[in-house]
Amino acid sequence: MDFQAYQQVVHMLTQGTLCLMEQAEYEAKYDHEKPLMVLPIQGKEDVAHIRHVIDSFLQERIPNWKDPARNRILVGLTEAVTNVVKHTPGGQVLVYIDEVGPRFHVLDEGPGLKLSSLSYLLFAKGFSTSGSLGAGFPVMMAFFKQILVCSSPEGTKLVLRSDLSQASEELGGSGRCS
Ligand SMILES: Nc1ncnc2c1ncn2[C@@H]1O[C@H](COP(=O)(O)OP(=O)(O)OP(=O)(O)O)[C@@H](O)[C@H]1O
Ligand SMILES: [Mg+2]
Structure with a gap:
């Protein structure tokens, strides 16, 4: 199956929760944006540190940064950062804030x-x-x-999007690849 067919199948099966992207698409969509925060991921001691720094930063910036959504988003982010530590030589987290909630880009050179x-x-x-x-x-x-x-033999980029306006029960399964 070629990449585009695979992309469509994944999109349909996950109802838009998961989208596969090619490097050129990622660059066109995100390269012009400036992250609010960039944190390196080098070792396992960074996992708790990153979680703490991002949590504190978002607490100051987002009025409805509250549990249970806050906790779930931090748990999800921790999994992505831990994967960089476990499965790659290292990477970084970029933090953005969209209208509906924080967005994290977890990049690695694995x-x-x-x-x-x-x-x-x-x-x-x-x-x-x-x-x-x-x-x-x-x-x-x-x-x-x-x-x-967005993944290739040179590394992986995960874009993790959240929506704080949704009820916590509804998280997942409602995104669109746009
Ligand atoms: N950033 C990454 N780069 C390369 N491979 C990865 C990356 N993240 C995950 N993987 C691969 O995907 C598999 C599944 O990842 P997942 O996080 O679901 O499980 P895990 O990391 O193996 O175990 P757990 O997260 O439960 O400790 C990993 O075993 C690894 O092979
Ligand atoms: Mg893992």
Whole structure:
């Protein structure tokens, strides 16, 4: 199956929660934007630090940055950052604030997510190449409104979009690839 067909199938199956993107699409959509915050991911000590710094920053900037959505978003973000620590040599988190909530770009210089195993690692609870729980992606899928994935052998970019105006029960499954 070619990339575009795969992109469409993933979009339809997840009702827009998950979108696959090519590098050129990512650049056209996001390269002109300036992040509000850039945090490096180098080792496991960065995971808790990043969570704390971003939480404090958003508390000051977003009036409705409150539980339960706040906690879920931070848990989802922690999974993405932990994956960079576990599966890649390192990367960074960029923070943006959209009209409806925070958006995080988690970028790394790892080996990329293989298209052939994407369906397992994104949808199957328990799929892991590291003998771990394999819960990271299913958690992110449940806690973010939308996830954009742009991956190649040079690295992976995840765009994690949230919507604080939605009831927490409705998170996931309502995004659009736009
Ligand atoms: N940034 C990444 N770069 C390359 N491969 C990744 C990346 N993130 C995840 N993966 C691959 O996807 C698989 C599934 O990731 P997921 O987070 O769901 O599980 P895990 O990290 O293995 O276990 P857990 O998150 O439960 O500790 C990983 O085992 C790994 O092979
Ligand atoms: Mg993980």
